[in-house]
Amino acid sequence: MEKKVIDRIEIRQGDITRLDSDAIVNAANNSLLGGGGVDGAIHKAAGPELLEECKTRGGCPTGEAAITMGYNLPAQYVIHTVGPVYKGKPEDSKQLSLCYLNSLQIAADHGISSIAFPAVSCGAYGYPIDEACKIAIDSTCDFLKNNQLIKKVIFVLFSEKACDVYKDYLATLTAS
Ligand code: AR6
Numbered sequence: 001m002e003k004k005v006i007d008r009i010e011i012r013q014g015d016i017t018r019l020d021s022d023a024i025v026n027a028a029n030n031s032l033l034g035g036g037g038v039d040g041a042i043h044k045a046a047g048p049e050l051l052e053e054c055k056t057r058g059g060c061p062t063g064e065a066a067i068t069m070g071y072n073l074p075a076q077y078v079i080h081t082v083g084p085v086y087k088g089k090p091e092d093s094k095q096l097s098l099c100y101l102n103s104l105q106i107a108a109d110h111g112i113s114s115i116a117f118p119a120v121s122c123g124a125y126g127y128p129i130d131e132a133c134k135i136a137i138d139s140t141c142d143f144l145k146n147n148q149l150i151k152k153v154i155f156v157l158f159s160e161k162a163c164d165v166y167k168d169y170l171a172t173l174t175a176s
Helices: 037-046 048-055 090-109 129-145 160-175
Strands: 009-013 023-028 065-069 077-082 114-117 152-157
Touching: 009 129, 009 160, 023 037, 037 048, 048 065, 065 090, 077 090, 090 114, 090 129, 129 152, 129 160, 152 160
Parallel strands: 009 152, 023 077, 023 114, 114 152
Antiparallel strands: 065 077
16 A cells, blocks of 8 residues: 555544544434434534534435534534444445545545544444454545545544554555
């Protein structure tokens, strides 16, 4: 993978709601009306105005993305994407890849230069982290190859274990 692409990817352990990137991505559900996991944490930190704006959207299909303001979050925007519920079928990976590609496209359309992703689908939706990590990073690299506007993509992992999975995979791309 080209160095100028890899150099725009960063991997961190922590709480995505604390990130001051231009946008953070939410692992939402089709209703966009909030839930548990990272979705619950983002709504709690953003405040009730986020839910009010989400209510105007009428939901979001799996694999697609929608943008709102970030309200009380350090990030200016939240990009809500809906990952697949893992079933072990080929369409899972297509839908998960679309989550990353569509979120990055919306970011680019809004002139966003830094964006942070959680491990979409890897909690309640059951996607194995090692498979999801490859899809997340490969899809992001494919997008960044053809886009110069987005300067930084940060993958924020809650657990040290998940963080190591991402770091190890990125290292294999850096070496190749
Ligand atoms: N910062 C970063 N990562 C986090 C945080 C946080 N604050 N909190 C959790 N994670 P999940 P999904 C990690 O379940 O699998 C919701 O109810 C978590 O450890 O949040 O896409 C929605 O409303 C895991 O690795 O999202 C949907 O109904 C990852 O974020 C459903 O869950 C994603 O876990 C979506 O399920």
